[in-house]
Amino acid sequence: MTATNSHLVAQVRDALDTAKRSGQPVPGRPTLVRLTGATDHAIRKALAELASEPTSAGEPGEPAPPAPHQPVDTRPSKDARLVAWAGFVFGSIMSIAANVLHTWLPATSQPADWSPGLAPQIGAAVWPIGLLLSVEVLSRVPWPSGFQWTLARFGGTGAVALGSAVISYGHLRDLLLAWHYGPLAAAVGPLVLDGLMVISGFALLAMSRTAPQRC
Template sequence: MRKPSVSGRGWAYIGAALGGSVSIAANVAHSYVPPADGSADWTPQTGAVIGSVFWPIALFVATEILARVAWPTGRRWTALRFLGLLPVALVAAIVSYRHGSGLLRFYGEDVLTAHLGPVAVDGLMVMASAALLATARRTAPLAERVEPAESSAPKPVAAPVNSAEKTPTKRVTPRPASAVKVAKVAAKMPGAPVAQIAAKAGVSESTARRYLPVPAATVASPSAPVPAETPALAAA
């Protein structure tokens, strides 16, 4: 549903304030018009002055209530809203018209002006009130504040991962510092005896023998057993 535009809402308030001010001023001024049989010291009653101010203000307040309250949906609530506003607007329009017309006649205006002049004020208030209703930003009723229903389509389920298929992570153990030293010395001194490599690396012979490659340890170690000569070679 397209939301009503709020453009021009300021002018609607200006129109309502202008029409209401003129209507209040005319009502108050009319309350001071002496009756035909009034005495020279006649003054209006306080209740009449207060009542003349009430009608335009009541119309404005009723319009704001109708526009701003988040009314529930339904024909009953719609009827209550507009049936409540109608008497207020009708009474305010009639009182404002009669007071304005009577004031213009008291000021000596012609019959046509006295009858049509108040219509402009009432028309301005009706138009401003309608604009306020049309541009009102209503909050959604509680009945409409419902979360959208979730889709009935089944959600895809991720396939279970077999723990046996997981590739085990190899744990890398850092090499000791002595192994690094032995490897460096062995690389610089290929074919050197284990004792010499151990002395150069600053480790014991057993440590050097542990970290030396097998071929190097076999060739370079003086303690490696010497194969016995075959009988054929000994006979020669």
């Protein structure tokens, strides 16, 4: 005897769910005809009715609906912030110290009591500090949109950063050469030191602007 339509739909659903739970292939219409005793036409109608039903999370064998959007905490860990601060402080202090040491290079050809004086040493520290501050202004200030502001940001502030970086680079390179570093090491050493200061500053900026986001 052919089962009623609602009963047949339940039988077909159970057969499909059983196959999914056991990892077996989904039974086709001939198999469902044999399992339920219904006609192929009735099986077609039952499958069509199942296909039109809304999927709910509680139905066995059916995929659960996507989870609602939840806030994702992307705040950096304390270790990340500590590492960025360490790189920023170390790079800044070492760059300033190396620029100041550059003023002492003539000491080898001067009398024993010679010193470069306070003013040249302060002046040598100006360049890495200028590089540091220009990067901070370039990145942290919420610049308005518009051509004139873009020109001021990348033309004005960028020129200060570039000039400071070039002078600081020259000081560090001369210092490394005086310490008998090879030409290649003397060429890349300043990039490492000033680059560490700059990239650590950008890392701190990125972490300060990071907040929980929605996926």
